[in-house]
Amino acid sequence: MILPWQTQVWEDLVKRQQTAGLPHALMFTGISGIGKHQLSLYTAEWLLCQRAKTESLSQPCGSCHSCQLWKAGSHPDFMICQPEDNSRQIRIDSIRKVNEFLAQTPQISHCQVVILKPVEVMNTNAANALLKTLEEPAGESFLLLEAERFGSVLPTIRSRCQRLQLQAPTEAEALAWLQQQGVNDTDAHSALRYNPGAPLAAKRWLEQDAGSQQQAWVNQFRQWTLDAAPLEQLVSAWNKLEIEDVIHWFNTALADALKTQLGVTSEQLVYQQLLPELLSGAMLDSSKLITLQRKVQEVQGNLMSGVSHYNKQLLLESLLLDWQATIRRHPVS
Incomplete structure (x- = not known):
């Protein structure tokens, strides 16, 4: 079945095949x-x-021997x-x-x-x-x-x-599709905030209850940022998660941090309450923040390409310490 935002792409493919061929x-x-x-x-x-x-059909017939197979x-x-x-x-x-x-x-x-x-x-x-x-x-x-x-x-x-x-659907298209799948409006908005422009990923996120795991990660990240948890505790907890998920969430948090540097409102952040709360009474070292995000993006790219094998514990320790190094606390008067 063609998804609603793919209709024009499909029509173009069919026309091309029936005229010049794909x-x-x-x-x-x-x-x-x-x-x-x-x-x-x-x-x-x-x-x-x-x-x-x-017969120059624009869709599979569903009944021939090929379609049955x-x-x-x-x-x-x-x-x-x-x-x-x-x-x-x-x-x-x-x-x-x-x-x-x-x-x-x-x-x-x-x-x-x-x-x-x-x-x-x-x-x-x-x-x-x-x-x-x-x-x-x-x-x-x-x-x-x-x-x-x-x-x-x-x-x-x-x-x-x-x-x-292939272009991502508009927010309205993504919301409408999720609601057609039986997702309520509140959950649909929440899932798309964490999976912007990706309704199928948003649906999987809800089905797998990934939001609970992600929220636990956010809480642990909050504790580390506020010096309320030791490094060993966080690394032990994160070691039990898929490294691809941890790196993706970390990269998202860093993107939010860069946005706060540009003065965007909390509504434009993925983790809307996290950074404004964490960074009250502190500021970020911009150069270190940019360096860290590049490092995380490189790790993410290597993981996605399957070209690198990281020592998970050492990688997590390094990233957490690098994050702490970007934070400069205002002196208490």
Whole structure:
């Protein structure tokens, strides 16, 4: 199903396929939680549909043999390539499977479709193994690639794909969609504040009760900032959390801190009450704050790309101490 904010993108894709045809390799890009994977799955189902091709349908028919196999999750002409075996990277063995798959003749449909996600976590060997397939596609086949960080995709891959940049929905569209999913207005607003522009991420955030875990993190962060908890206590608590979540929340808090430096109102902050409360009677060292945010963003990028393995405890200790170093208390008169 096409999400409401994807209607125009879908219409453009259909028109293009029915006139000039879609490129062999199409890359869907955009932030997490806006429906990239849903769109690529729907595109794959439509491309594989036997009637959509012959009758120029703008959506999968849902009844042909191909569509029935799709619904059963056993379509022989479709493949998803993503990190395997608890790895954060797509490795060369996975790409070799893709190349072998595309070298075969379609069994049911007139084409084969592979979804590769997220493309930015392919390591260099895997990317090199994919290049020949991108340059010399076998038969009528389609590669649908998904990327959240287009700039992190290797240039050799970017240059061989046509990019489709997906825009985040407006706040009104995101709220309306969440309410259609049965989310009440208060929860919808709250979830979107922590997941701006990303209604699917907001829905998962609510379903997984991530807000409770996030609030616990905020409370612990507050204690550390106010010198009300020892370093060992916080690191012990944060060590039990997913490091990607901790780094994401930390980066959000730092972004809020930079906004306070610019004098924005609390309504424009993600953690609306946290920093104004914490920094009363204190100020931030701007240069250290910027340096820290760059460090956190680098860590976040490395984690997302799967290229680095951090000692979790040492990393958390370092970031917490760096944060304390940005705070300058006003002397008590």
